[in-house]
Amino acid sequence: MSALLALERIGKSFGGLTALSDISFSVNPGEIVGVIGPNGAGKTTLFNVITALFPPTEGSVVFDGEAIAGLPPHAVARRGIGRTFQNVRLFADMTVEENVMVGRHCRTRAGALRGVLRTRGEREEERGIRQRSRELLDLVGLPGACSGQAAGSLPYGHQRRLEIARALAADPRLLLLDEPAAGMNEAETKEVSGLIRKVRDLGMTILLIEHDMSLVMKACDRVVVFNFGRKIAEGPPSAIREDPGVIEAYLGSAEGAADA
Amino acid sequence: MFLEQLINGVTLGSIYAIVALGYTLVFGVLDIINMAHGEIFMFGAFVGMLLVSKAGVPLPVAFLGAIAVTGAMGFLLERAALRPLRSRPGASNLASLISTIGVSILLENAAHRIFGAGNHPFETPFAEIRFPVGPVNVYLVQVLILLISLLLMAGLALWLSRTRGGKALRATAEDLTTAGLLGVDTDRMITVTVVIASAMGGVAGVLIGMAFNYINNQIGLSMGLKGLAIIIFGGMGSVYGAMAGGLILGLSETFVVAYGSSGYRDAIAFVIIIGVLLVRPQGLFGQAAPGTGH
Numbered sequence: 250m251s252a253l254l255a256l257e258r259i260g261k262s263f264g265g266l267t268a269l270s271d272i273s274f275s276v277n278p279g280e281i282v283g284v285i286g287p288n289g290a291g292k293t294t295l296f297n298v299i300t301a302l303f304p305p306t307e308g309s310v311v312f313d314g315e316a317i318a319g320l321p322p323h324a325v326a327r328r329g330i331g332r333t334f335q336n337v338r339l340f341a342d343m344t345v346e347e348n349v350m351v352g353r354h355c356r357t358r359a360g361a362l363r364g365v366l367r368t369r370g371e372r373e374e375e376r377g378i379r380q381r382s383r384e385l386l387d388l389v390g391l392p393g394a395c396s397g398q399a400a401g402s403l404p405y406g407h408q409r410r411l412e413i414a415r416a417l418a419a420d421p422r423l424l425l426l427d428e429p430a431a432g433m434n435e436a437e438t439k440e441v442s443g444l445i446r447k448v449r450d451l452g453m454t455i456l457l458i459e460h461d462m463s464l465v466m467k468a469c470d471r472v473v474v475f476n477f478g479r480k481i482a483e484g485p486p487s488a489i490r491e492d493p494g495v496i497e498a499y500l501g502s503a504e505g506a507a508d509a
Numbered sequence: 510m511f512l513e514q515l516i517n518g519v520t521l522g523s524i525y526a527i528v529a530l531g532y533t534l535v536f537g538v539l540d541i542i543n544m545a546h547g548e549i550f551m552f553g554a555f556v557g558m559l560l561v562s563k564a565g566v567p568l569p570v571a572f573l574g575a576i577a578v579t580g581a582m583g584f585l586l587e588r589a590a591l592r593p594l595r596s597r598p599g600a601s602n603l604a605s606l607i608s609t610i611g612v613s614i615l616l617e618n619a620a621h622r623i624f625g626a627g628n629h630p631f632e633t634p635f636a637e638i639r640f641p642v643g644p645v646n647v648y649l650v651q652v653l654i655l656l657i658s659l660l661l662m663a664g665l666a667l668w669l670s671r672t673r674g675g676k677a678l679r680a681t682a683e684d685l686t687t688a689g690l691l692g693v694d695t696d697r698m699i700t701v702t703v704v705i706a707s708a709m710g711g712v713a714g715v716l717i718g719m720a721f722n723y724i725n726n727q728i729g730l731s732m733g734l735k736g737l738a739i740i741i742f743g744g745m746g747s748v749y750g751a752m753a754g755g756l757i758l759g760l761s762e763t764f765v766v767a768y769g770s771s772g773y774r775d776a777i778a779f780v781i782i783i784g785v786l787l788v789r790p791q792g793l794f795g796q797a798a799p800g801t802g803h
Contacts, residue, residue, distance in 0.1 A: 300690050302686065302690065321689070321694075321696070322686075322689040322690050323689050323690075323691075323692050323693055323694045323695065326689075326690060326691055326692030327692050331691075332690060334687070338684060338687045340679070340680050340683045340684060340687070340688075341683070342679075342683055343676070343679060343680065343683065347676055347679075350673070350676055351676055351677060351680040351688065351691060351693065352691050352692075354673060354676070354677050354680075354691065354692055354693050355691070355692030355693070356692075357673055358673075415691065416691075419691065419692050
């Protein structure tokens with residue numbers, strides 16, 4: 250099986266500061282791979298490199314057999330990589346439905362004139378988009394009644410779900426989720442975990458940053474552990490839980506733990 | 510008297526609104542004031558003047574000509590003065606602000622060279638046609654200006670709210686980075702925005718020529734300053750703020766001239782703006798502070 254995403258010796262530094270070095274791992278189609286590590290380990294930086302927000306200093310990002318580092322972000326999105334953000338980044342002034350529609354932007358084509366004149370093709374396409382966005386809102390568990398509301402007025406948990414729906418609207422093959430359960434209680438976290446598996450069952454591949462270990466252990470097929478910008482372990486959740494290097498990264502050395 | 514002044518004010522205000530919309534659209538996506546907008550507006554006026562008064566073509570053709578020229582100027586402005594600075598890491602917004610000031614000086618001097626100083630008559634064949642509506646006489650020109658402005662504003666509002674491109678533009682204006690990560694070609698959206706804004710400036714230029722019957726190479730500066738005042742007054746980046754602000758400035762200027770003194774026209778109009786800003790510093794339709802939506 251060839252990998253959907255292959256990261257080859259990725260390095261990223263900002264000025265003199267090294268955020269990532271020598272990161273290599275791959276994600277196979279249909280997998281849910283978790284990325285964990287202490288704060289500042291470089292997890293979100295990795296997402297930003299994959300989605301081409303900035304280019305890697307070294308190494309290459311290969312998506313579906315194509316080197317994508319160097320493409321502009323919108324081109325990477327069009328090739329099928331969608332993402333959510335650690336701090337929710339919705340278009341707060343736009344409605345819930347419009348947020349999903351913008352997510353669908355790169356899969357639609359209606360021109361400006363057709364839009365203003367409301368031609369039949371445009372109306373049909375828009376009906377299709379509305380239908381799809383209702384399905385997506387339903388999938389992530391948002392009530393259809395909120396679709397006309399300003400996204401910024403939604404409760405926090407709903408905003409996180411809407412962000413997932415917006416990312417799914419572009420029909421991504423690879424979905425990057427940056428702490429989807431951040432700030433959620435136990436019951437909500439469980440729902441998010443169910444949602445992630447539901448999305449995978451729809452045929453998507455998922456790369457997930459998460460601090461909630463119960464979610465990572467339950468949802469992920471494989472876990473990659475970062476510390477100080479390096480990969481320190483990779484394997485199935487059960488093995489990662491026992492890995493002495495990982496335990497040390499999280500709890501500090503035995504000496505450090507005793508001091509604390 | 511009052512009704513006539515009201516019509517005059519709304520006519521002038523609707524032109525102001527269109528100029529201000531050009532500023533607001535560009536500010537929305539780029540977070541800078543396009544200081545060359547006033548001069549692009551002036552070129553629209555000159556293209557309209559040459560086509561209507563010198564070439565004698567029908568008015569719709571003059572509008573199309575002004576749209577084509579100013580739209581192309583907007584495209585060049587974006588490609589030559591804005592994009593090269595934007596792609597540089599670490600370049601601040603101020604760099605592109607300064608480069609639009611450079612373009613504005615260039616355009617003003619180019620206009621001086623090409624068209625010369627002094628007033629150029631802007632003659633429309635129907636300048637004197639008027640008809641009584643109730644107790645007042647309404648000029649056909651005023652009706653035309655109002656109709657064209659309203660059509661333009663309604664078209665823009667529809668485009669922004671209904672179309673795929675309009676939604677992408679609003680998304681880009683709200684959060685450029687996120688829009689790009691979602692698959693919106695933000696560079697293309699910025700170009701489209703600057704071209705649309707410039708073409709609207711061009712239309713406003715022809716309208717101002719029709720309204721005042723003369724133009725000169727200084728109108729860009731004064732209109733530019735008014736456009737700036739309007740978007741601050743209406744709320745930076747707010748489309749409806751630009752529309753409302755333009756109408757209010759047009760009306761207050763007209764009434765100051767009618768019932769006060771023409772010498773104080775600009776002063777009193779700006780005192781009103783300052784007064785409103787003291788009460789609502791974010792402008793009529795502005796948000797309390799930019800970026801608090803997140």
